[in-house]
Amino acid sequence: MTALLKQLRHPDVCKNAIKVALVVGTLLNLINQWDAITGEAPWRFGLALLNYLVPFSVASYSAAKQRLNDLTIQRTESHDGD
Numbered sequence: 001m002t003a004l005l006k007q008l009r010h011p012d013v014c015k016n017a018i019k020v021a022l023v024v025g026t027l028l029n030l031i032n033q034w035d036a037i038t039g040e041a042p043w044r045f046g047l048a049l050l051n052y053l054v055p056f057s058v059a060s061y062s063a064a065k066q067r068l069n070d071l072t073i074q075r076t077e078s079h080d081g082d
Helices: 002-008 011-032 045-080
Strands: none
Touching: 002 045, 011 045
């Protein structure tokens, strides 16, 4: 668990997750809050926040798990060569 948390804090993981969240979150807000954008309904800030938070969480978790998996494979391969 601590190894995963360490990977979640890695700058590359964070940068990528922010980029994904900005693109996907914006598209989700356009889809989910179109009535608010056009002025037909009130803007829902909680929904807007979730539209960015969920893609950020998924992208960062996926990238951290992949980095952890890559490190495990590298360690296994280096031990196999001994």
